[in-house]
Amino acid sequence: MSTPYEITTLTRxxxxxxxxxxxxxxxxxxxxxxxxxxxxxxxxxxxxxxxxPPAPGGPTPAPAPAAPPSPGVPAWAKTTALLAPTVGVGIGAGGFGLSYAAPGVLAMTDALWAAAALVATGCGGAALLLGRWRNRAPAQITQNITATGLFGRANGTINQ
Structure with a gap:
């Protein structure tokens, strides 16, 4: 296999x-x-x-590279022109898939709203039950704090 080498010359x-x-x-x-x-x-x-020199029976040298593209159309325009149909087909396929999925999406939204309502109702019911079961007697706390002297240590007791 022949290896192509780039030929460079030094110009002053x-x-x-x-x-x-x-x-x-x-x-x-x-x-x-x-x-x-x-x-x-x-x-x-x-x-x-x-x-x-090519080896006898070996591979033939590679053909000369093709001429550069015409200067009239920039490379980005060619790339965009090749990508446009791909993007269009992708968008069309996405719309087609959504049209098939729409009934299922609507059913899922209904199920999600029902689940949200169930959770909200359950939380509200739990709050009501806990409020009724709690002890309604008011808590009475008594504190006795004593200290001796200006910088004395304070002692106290708490009674319920």
Missing amino acids: TDHPNPPAHTVRPPLAPAEIPPGVEVVTLPDGRRTLAYTQ
């Missing part, structure tokens, strides 16, 4: 005219060593690059 932007020692004349086809080929970069420039 600090000199409008590169020094003479960095400019090399192009190589003649006979001077190109084996395993090196002239390749065209994505921006259109041609340069030399090391390549690996």
